[in-house]
Amino acid sequence: SDWQMTEEAQRAALAALVHAISRLDTTLHWGEGRTSASDGQRFALPRKVLQQTYSTRFSDFALEFYSFVADNYAPYHSMPIECTDRDSAFVLDGLLYNESDLDLEEHYTDTHGYTEINFAAFAMLGRRFCPRIRGLRKQRLYRLDGERDYGPLAPLVSRADRTIDPQVIAEQWDRMGQFYASLERGHTTASVALKRLVACSAKNRFYRANRDLGRIFKTEFLLGYLSEPQLRARIRRGLLKVDQLHALARDVYYGRRGRIYARELHEQMNSCSCLVLILACVIYWQAKEITRVVRCRGPEDAAIDVGMLEHVSPIEWDNVILYGQYILDRDLIR
Incomplete structure (x- = not known):
């Protein structure tokens, strides 16, 4: 045995x-x-x-x-x-x-x-989520302050549905912390819990809090993805x-x-x-x-650059x- x-x-x-x-x-x-x-x-x-x-x-x-x-x-x-x-x-x-x-x-x-909630889940667990998203030009950017002037980004975030309400996140913050702590400790499987969370209605405030937090980190990631060639290469x-x-x-x-x-x-x-x-x-x-x-x-191989191993x-x-x-x-x- x-x-x-x-x-x-x-x-x-x-x-x-x-x-x-x-x-x-x-x-x-x-x-x-x-x-x-x-x-x-x-x-x-x-x-x-x-x-x-x-x-x-x-x-x-x-x-x-x-x-x-x-x-x-x-x-x-x-x-x-x-x-x-x-x-x-x-x-x-x-x-x-x-x-x-x-x-x-x-x-x-x-x-x-990729999902927007995955951005929130990774952030709450202290990790960074970096997906390669197809059709990047169709993705939405979001803003936190509806009164602020975002300069060149203003046409992308000026619509009313592009503004995130941080009050919902603050209201559900303690529940979110308990939820992700239970996933990390294995009290429930992450795949089962996230499937149920994604299936919730948009009227569910816990779902909205996770979605909106994910949209914040998604916006940060998209801006970095477009401006950092090193990130795209990684x-x-x-x-x-x-x-x-x-x-x-x-x-x-x-x-x-x-x-x-x-x-x-x-x-x-x-x-x-x-x-x-x-x-x-x-x-x-x-x-x-x-x-x-x-x-x-x-000794005859001393001239070989060992740093080239990163390409092997x-x-x-x-x-x-x-x-x-x-x-x-x-x-x-x-």
Whole structure:
């Protein structure tokens, strides 16, 4: 029983691998484990199960694995979700409930991971939310003071529906603090709570307070996104790391033509956890080999600029035998 791959054992093993990746000298060139990104990857699910959802991308039923990757390429969390669910509800789950020792301060997602309430949630939990939003020119900016002259921004914020009432936020502030403290401590799952919050009517004052607080931080983010090329580059790099992880996952998950046949939710969670565990093993091995090569440099390699390592990725698998190695001994064949 000590060798069973239980959920607890898988989470502990992944946390140990993330810690090992973070301790390698080479990974410091890629990041210090302060930022991360997340995105979903869909796998065909041909079996009929209760939580089966249709994917227009596959023109078939599918299941999505939502994965999180730190800036040092450590994949620290992954979970199965339905294709019809928006990724935004699950973003906080990975940050709050992973067992790694990463001190994450900033997180990147694509448009599917974005809601205005997520801006409020991240701010209340002491983190920064940085999504890459499609159709940025259609996004609204908001103001706090209806009487103030905002100069060149005035045409964008002058409409009455662009003014935020801080009184609603002040009225619900204590409830908001209790709500997000309960999420952080795990009294309720963030994805479940945020789904219910987003589904509330606009007349609900608690919902309005969270939405308006999110709009404040969203406006601040959009102005920074438009004026700071470094921020746009960080977001793009973070999401590219997730895309690289998905490419590796697609090649690793080759069994049964890359389809998921598990019927029960715990079996699907097991497939998801085992997959991210294998991905972490491959990344750790590659990063460790890069570290070994750097340490074994001779005098003739002194001119090599080690700083160029930040442009090297450990998510490569040309030297990994994905399909195993089969040795046939003709003498054993009778």
